[in-house]
Amino acid sequence: MNRVKIVWLPESKGGRKTIPPAGKYYAVSRFKEDKEWPNNAWSVVFEIDECEIKNNEICSLGAVRFLMDTAPESRLESQNKFEIYEGPQKVAYVYLIHN
Numbered sequence: 146m147n148r149v150k151i152v153w154l155p156e157s158k159g160g161r162k163t164i165p166p167a168g169k170y171y172a173v174s175r176f177k178e179d180k181e182w183p184n185n186a187w188s189v190v191f192e193i194d195e196c197e198i199k200n201n202e203i204c205s206l207g208a209v210r211f212l213m214d215t216a217p218e219s220r221l222e223s224q225n226k227f228e229i230y231e232g233p234q235k236v237a238y239v240y241l242i243h244n
Contacts, residue, residue, distance in 0.1 A: 146192065146208035147221045148242040151229075153203045160236050164203055167193050171212070172229035172236070176220050188212035189229065209239065 154160030170191040175182050193207040211218060220227070226240045 146210045148244075149191070149207060149209045150240045150242060151191070151193070151205040151207070151237050152240065153205070153237045154235065155203075159234050161231070164196060164205060165191075165193055167195065169193075172231060174211075174239075175228040175230060175235075176224060177227075178220075183230075183233075186230075187216045209241075 153164050156162050170193055172189055172191070173183065173186050174189045175186065179186065188211070189209050190212050191205075191207050191209050193205045195207075196203065196205050198204070209221065211221070221241060222243075224241060225243075226238055228235050229237050229239055
């Protein structure tokens with residue numbers, strides 16, 4: 146799993162009413178190279194550890210992996226960020242933490 150910081154969009158900008166609690170959270174990813182999105186979109190699984198509020202940003206810290214073993218795993222290593230959606234609604238930006 147790759148370490149991440151999830152920055153949640155406020156409800157006023159189409160985000161969730163409440164953020165997910167610690168534990169597993171499933172969403173659909175969108176990377177910059179996804180030209181035919183949502184066709185061929187990949188589901189991701191988060192293990193959320195904690196939530197923090199800094200500078201009016203609501204963030205979660207945790208780890209992410211693709212739901213399917215056949216997903217393009219290299220995207221999690223080569224990208225710095227991607228978006229996550231619940232249905233057609235973008236709910237957050239995900240920043241990958243590379244060590």
